Amino acid sequence: MPQLDWQQILSQAISFLVLLAILRRFAWKPLLTMLDARRHQIERDLQQAAQGKVELARLQEEYAQRLAKIEDEARSKIQQAILEGKKVAVEIQEQARQLAYASLEKSKQTIELELAKAKVTLRDQMAEMTVDAVERVLRQKLDAKADRQLIDSVLDDLEREGARG
Amino acid sequence: MASDAHHAVEQAVQHGAQAAEAAGHGGGDAIPELPNFITALSHQFHDAPWAHWLHQWENLVFAWLVALILCTVAWRYSRRPATIPGRGQNLLEMLVNGLDQLVQGVIGHEGRHFTPFIGSLFLYIWLMNLAGMVPGLKSPTSNLNTTVALAIVVFCYVQWTGIRRLGPARYVSHLAGEPTDVVGWVLAPLMLVLHVLGEFIKPLSLSLRLCFNVFAEDVLLAVLVGLGIGAGFAIGTFKIGLPFQLFALPLVLIFSTVQALVFSLLSTVYIALMLPHEEHH
Numbered sequence: 001m002p003q004l005d006w007q008q009i010l011s012q013a014i015s016f017l018v019l020l021a022i023l024r025r026f027a028w029k030p031l032l033t034m035l036d037a038r039r040h041q042i043e044r045d046l047q048q049a050a051q052g053k054v055e056l057a058r059l060q061e062e063y064a065q066r067l068a069k070i071e072d073e074a075r076s077k078i079q080q081a082i083l084e085g086k087k088v089a090v091e092i093q094e095q096a097r098q099l100a101y102a103s104l105e106k107s108k109q110t111i112e113l114e115l116a117k118a119k120v121t122l123r124d125q126m127a128e129m130t131v132d133a134v135e136r137v138l139r140q141k142l143d144a145k146a147d148r149q150l151i152d153s154v155l156d157d158l159e160r161e162g163a164r165g
Numbered sequence: 166m167a168s169d170a171h172h173a174v175e176q177a178v179q180h181g182a183q184a185a186e187a188a189g190h191g192g193g194d195a196i197p198e199l200p201n202f203i204t205a206l207s208h209q210f211h212d213a214p215w216a217h218w219l220h221q222w223e224n225l226v227f228a229w230l231v232a233l234i235l236c237t238v239a240w241r242y243s244r245r246p247a248t249i250p251g252r253g254q255n256l257l258e259m260l261v262n263g264l265d266q267l268v269q270g271v272i273g274h275e276g277r278h279f280t281p282f283i284g285s286l287f288l289y290i291w292l293m294n295l296a297g298m299v300p301g302l303k304s305p306t307s308n309l310n311t312t313v314a315l316a317i318v319v320f321c322y323v324q325w326t327g328i329r330r331l332g333p334a335r336y337v338s339h340l341a342g343e344p345t346d347v348v349g350w351v352l353a354p355l356m357l358v359l360h361v362l363g364e365f366i367k368p369l370s371l372s373l374r375l376c377f378n379v380f381a382e383d384v385l386l387a388v389l390v391g392l393g394i395g396a397g398f399a400i401g402t403f404k405i406g407l408p409f410q411l412f413a414l415p416l417v418l419i420f421s422t423v424q425a426l427v428f429s430l431l432s433t434v435y436i437a438l439m440l441p442h443e444e445h446h
Contacts, residue, residue, distance in 0.1 A: 004309060008224065009317065012225060012228060013315070013317055013318050015228055015232060016228075016285075016286075017318065019236070019285060022239075023239055023281065023288075024282075027243045027257075027261075028261070030246050031258060032261065032277070032280065034246040
């Protein structure tokens with residue numbers, strides 16, 4: 001074991017102090033500063049990520065609410081459209097019914113008119129046929145006006161009896 | 166058969182001692198020591214004054230070598246520290262962060278101020294301890310001059326920290342046990358003497374512990390290398406040594422690390438004890 005040598009001790013101490021000064025300036029300071037900066041950055045990023053998560057949840061909730069609202073509106077509009085459609089259908093049915101009724105009425109009137117016409121025509125024809133027949137039967141020519149009156153009265157009697165019967 | 170084995174071992178020990186002695190300082194020193202490149206140079210050029218100078222200052226030369234390695238690594242990886250570190254920077258950051266946590270764990274948030282000192286001390290001592298494991302190198306910490314120098318630096322740093330943080334009056338009061346009552350004042354001179362003694366014993370214990378532990382590790386390696394050489398010469402036709410020291414290298418690695426850690430941690434504790442109490446509680 002060597003004896004203590006103050007020159008060596010002093011040299012070693014100075015060596016260490018020089019090393020310390022170099023390392024403090026060129027290694028410890030930049031590395032510790034960088035480690036702190038990174039730690040702060042990670043903290044900040046984590047905080048931002050947490051805030052982002054909260055914001056995302058809030059947006060999701062908002063979108064869900066908005067979607068639900070849109071669905072409600074759509075549903076109510078569809079309901080309204082259905083109701084209006086039903087109403088229009090009822091109106092169309094009613095119009096159709098009215099048109100059909102009017103058409104029916106018109107047809108009835110036409111039929112009645114035609115019937116009346118036919119009756120008159122038939123009556124005229126029957127009268128003529130009857131006169132012809134009577135003329136042939138009696139072989140005599142009666143007064144036209146008197147014949148006509150006679151036949152009308154006969155036909156009126158017949159009608160009355162028919163209406164009664 | 167048994168006598169043959171006994172003879173072989175005896176011869177091996179003799180060879181080992183001779184080999185270690187021849188390769189080491191070789192001044193008839195009974196303690197075996199592994200050779201390093203400076204001892205080899207001085208052996209080769211024993212008349213040259215530069216070889217003599219190198220041999221005389223070999224501990225300082227190896228300490229400078231370690232310091233140079235440290236400075237190179239520090240410069241290489243902390244010149245432009247990247248936010249996303251590479252492999253080397255990552256390793257260095259792990260060390261720096263670990264040492265910072267260690268110092269802050271003992272001293273508290275104020276400890277950041279002392280991290281460069283303690284960290285440099287640890288890395289310097291650690292690498293100097295490990296240098297003994299590298300063939301051709303030597304642990305400068307196995308020499309008492311190196312450890313005494315480091316202990317004196319720590320002692321001065323601790324006292325300077327105390328005077329700066331506490332102020333001269335409170336520093337003396339701290340050494341006198343911070344007397345507050347009559348009993349305290351009566352005991353103050355005794356406490357002062359005890360504390361001052363304690364302050365001087367601290368660097369003494371630091372330096373002796375480190376030096377003798379590392380010295381013992383180096384001696385262990387030297388003995389094992391000597392035994393290996395002796396055994397190789399005794400049993401082999403090829404004149405090469407058996408690597409007995411390989412088994413001790415993991416142990417030396419652990420002890421070197423532990424001793425560096427003990428020195429740094431105790432220095433941290435001494436600083437913490439010197440700081441105002443409200444700061445490190």
